[in-house]
Amino acid sequence: MTALYVLTWLAVSVLLLGVIARIIRILRMPLHLRWELYPVPHERGRAHYGGSRLEDVNWWTKQHNPDHVTELWTMLKEILLLKGVWEHNRPLWWGSFALHFALYLLIGVLALAVIGGIMVLTGSPAPPVLFAVIKILAWVAYSLGMLGALIMLWKRLLDPKLKLFTTGSHVFNLILLGAIDLTGLIWMIRDSEYAVSLTGFLAGLVTPTQSYDLSTVGYWHVSMVLLFFVYFPFTHMTHAFVKYFTYHSIRWEDTPNLPGGRLQAQINRLEGQVVTWAAPHINADGRKTWVDLVGETGEEKP
Amino acid sequence: MSSHRKQPKSLKDISRPSEQLAHVDSLDLFPLPPPYDNPNDPPFKQLPQKTRDAFEASLDDTLVVGLPKPKTKEEEERLVQAFISGLRKLFTSENNWTFLQPLTLSMEHCARCQSCIDDCPYYEMSGHNELYRPTYRSEIFRRLYFKYVNPGVAGFNRMQNGDIELNWTLIARLLELAYRCTLCRRCAQSCPIGVDNGLITHELRKLFSSEMGITVKDLHEKGTVQQLKVGSSTGMSPIVVKDNIEFVDEDMTERTGIKVQTRWDVEGAEVLLLHNAGEILAWPDNPGCFALILDAAGISWTMSSDLVGYDGVNYGLFYDDVQLARIAYRHMEIAKKLKVKKIVMGECGHESKALGVIADRVFQGIPRETAMTLMADIVFSGKIKFDPSRNDFPVTLHDPCNLVRAMGVVEPQRKVLRYLAPRFREMTPHGVRNYCCGGGSGMAIMSQHNFMDWRLQVGGRKKFKQILDAFADEDLNSNSPKYLCAPCSNCKGQIRDLFDYYGAKAKSGLHYGGLVELIVNAMVDVKEGFINWDLM
Incomplete structure (x- = not known):
């Protein structure tokens, strides 16, 4: 059991460090030219048709008042419901939504289990309702995730629209996610105390004396999750959080370079x-x- | 699916030598509505064998760049090494700070979900030929990026991103393939992750130009270089442009009954008017209308006769950031020298984007706005009297991609049309979800070999269909006039060629023009009948 605890800490460390390193790399990239793409949702009163402040005569003299609520709402619909896929690739949405939403639910399960673990550590027994909610969410997540992984695997391998572009990683990612869901589902079926086991295992992460013995299938499930943690930061699946930058730093990034602004020094x-x-x-x-080159004409020297 | 279609069966096919990777037969093309639904329309002109022998032409049915074939294996190898060198430089701050972040994120995070592909008019109109998928060229480029720029652990990398063999066949095809996309970025709108295939195409063109010196002559030698040297990509020198504008002023004065006189080099004017100089030669009514409207609105304005100062074209936007910056720098310097309050960019989408948005982070300078906003402001200012009934004919609007998708300038032009064109109707879709005219990113000025055929039959097909659909409630078998408002020089060039190709003026009465022509046509003080269908 101790080995699993050590591996868990290692996997979580790799996950966090990998994600942080990628974010730092993105943040350290230089300012780019404006490349926004409309509609930009923070354009108050205009986002619904794709308009911008550039529609105003002498726009630079007018106060710009971005609408961050609409921007957040747009992002939430995109993240939680995969709105873009729904609108532009409906046949893929069913499998993709199931797969992604299952992951969100599993994050929820993990968060609740952490709360349960903290309660175990503080000596206040977790209420039965917490375990019940964890179990319900986990049932839905594992089932939905399995379904999503199967649909996506079928699409990836057989749909002519996708298979030309399918690489080994697409197949591996789906099998890994499917295996996480499958082992989770079997664990729940075979262990009526699944939620107690999960919270107990998490509590044991910080207190070796609280070490909790998992069932064999529980071991397998946790191992699969740890493999995913270690693997994730090195894959295109990091789009899960890089999406923030592709939207906010590029697609919706419309800050003008006005006198007195912060951009010119960087430029x-x-x-x-x-x-x-x-x-x-x-x-x-x-x-x-x-600066030296822009004064020239681009004529080739004889 | 047609049996005539020939297309790549895998991504790796691009490296495998063959006479031609893809072929689109006229029977594969998406059908047009009546009366343009004749399946016996003339097929593409084929490239002559001697052209195929002389140039790298193994991609598809046509040729844009027309790169001569390397004469020796050593030359091929030198070009391959230059490509790899350029590929690496593309991901450095010193050479490509301008797009390093967007490009890297688009390289590394695509899920290959193909949600973008059905948004591409080239792909759809070609009968879904795999070569024209917006993701096909991007994925080749992505594999090269992971192989030569960000290789990581070799086996893991191959498993993650697939492999591709880099050879001269691939490079020569990729070069041509970079000119089978108009950079309209419609596909980028539909990417759930924010990956931008249009940007990837743009960067590919840049690599070939900035490192290897290979690009399309119309964009470079006849485009940016000529503009920087002579003053305009049209070849007009300052003396010639002044002569031409003098003629425009005289013609406008005669036809409208209002004295029109363009002002040159007026220091301290409120507006520096910067047209796409192509307007002056091809559609002289357009600058004439601007002059008339600005005068009628009592705005102090000027044009510049300095080299580059009378041509807002900036083809650098389509292929080379250094050339882009060189032209934008001159525009800014001229505006500063004249001490104008703002630059107003004429009816040209790419000029508006290049100077209005892109150059914003090249040089801080005089503020810029599009003609659409100023015209809407003038029309609704009450300074000019209008009679909208003078525009009592069917009108629809083509949205230039650069104005709507890249700048968010959507509503001013429609506000004017809703007021001044009583029979205005929208295309479907329109606004930021419009379709490109098929001539974007400079394609409209490219006609070498048989490319005009391809550009009109495949590239412009979706737009032509949209135009026909917009007038579906009119009689398309009658030549009663119908007006397509296309407030962009580049788009007008493509639409002119489309209408000529299909005989649309004679067959269906389809005419095209800008926004300002409709404004002048509705001005009460102007002689009736300014828009003369026989002269269009």
Whole structure:
């Protein structure tokens, strides 16, 4: 059991470090040119048709008052309901929604189990209702997840629209997620104390004396989840949180470079970089910066 | 599905030498509504064998870049190495700070769910040929990125992202494939993750141009280089443009009964008017109408006769950030020199995007706004009297992608049309979900070899269908006039070619023009009948 506890801590560490490292890498990337794509939901009163402040004459003289509530609501619909897939790829939505929503429910199960574990540690017994809710959520999550993984696997392997682009990782990811759901489901069927076992296991993570023995299938389930934790940060599945940046830092990022604003200093620094493109019309010589090059015409030297 | 269709069966096919990777037969094409539903329409002109022998033409039925075939294996190898070098530079801050973050995120997080593909008019109209999927070129490029830029652990990487063999066949095909997308970014709107295939195409074009010096002549030599050297991508020098505008002013004065005189190089004017210079040559009524409207509204305005200052075109937007910055820099410097309060960008989508949005983070300078906003402001200011009944003919609106999807300028032009065109009707879909004219990203000026055929039969097919559908309640077998308002020079170029190709003016009375022509046509002080269908 101790080994599983050690592996759990290691897997959680890899997950957190991997996610943090990816976020830091994204945040450290330089400011880019404006590349927003309308509709931008924070455009108050205009988002429903895709309008922007640029529709106003002398727009730079007018106060901009972004609508962050609509922006948040748009994001929630996208994350929780996969609105984009529903609108643009309906045949895929059923499987994709089941798979994704099951993951959200499992995060909920984990959060409740952590609460239960904390209660165990503090000596106040978790109320039966907590265990009941954990079990209901887990039943739905595992069943939905299994269904989603199967539908998606079928789509990935047989749907002509997808199979041309299917790589080994798509198949592996779905099998792994399906296996997590399957082992979870079997654990619940075979162990009526599933919720108690789960909270007990989590409590044991911080107090070795509280070490809790899992059933064999419980071991398998936890091991699969740990494998997912270690694997996740190195895959395209990180779109789960990178989506925040693709939306907020690119698609909806419309900050104008107005006098007195924060952008020009960054732009000056970036334009001071030495360009090394090799095409003759660029005329880079290993010393010229962007600022040096823009004064030229792009004619190739004889 | 047609038996005529030939298409790649896998991503790896792009590296496998063959005479032609894909072929679209006219029978594969999405059918048009009557009276344009003749299945016996002339097929594509085939590329002559001598062209295929001389140029890299193994992608599909046509040729845009027309790269001569390397003469030796050594030359091929040198080009392959240059491609790899460019690929790596594309992911460095010093060379590509401009798009490093959006590009990297689009490379690393695509789920390959294909939610975007049905939004692409090229893919749909080609009869769903796999080569034109917006994801096909992106996925090839993504595999190259993971192989040469971000390889990680080799076996794990292959399992995650698949593999691809990089050879000259692939590079030559990828080069052409970068010009089978109009960068309209409709597919990017439908990506649940925020991946942008339009951006990936843009970056691919940049790699070829900035590192290898390979691009389309119409964009580079005849485009940005000529503009920076002579003053305009049309080839007009300052003397010629002044002569042409003088002619426009005289013609407008005669036809409208109102004295029109363009002002040049007026320091301290409120507005520096910057047209796509193509308007002056191809659609001279358009700059003439601007002059008339601005004068009637009592706005102090000027045009610039400095090199580059009278042409808002910036083809750098489509293929090369350095060229983009060079032109934008001159526009900004000229505006500063004239001490104008703002630049107003004429009826040109890409000019508006390049100068209004993209250049915003290249140089801080004079504020810019689109002609759509200023025109709506003038029309509803009460300074000019209108008689909308003068525009009593069917009108629909084509939304230039760069105005709507890239800038969110959607409502001003429709507000004007709803007021001044009593028989205005929308296309379906419209606004930010519009379809590209098929000539976006400079495609409208490309006609080499047989590309015009492809651009009109495949590229512009969806737009042509939309136009016909918008006028479906009218008699399309009659030449009673119908007006397509297309407030963008590039789009007008494509629509002109489309209407000519299908004989749409004679057959269905389809005409096209800008927004300002409709405004002037409805002005009470202007002689009736400014819009003359026989002259259009």
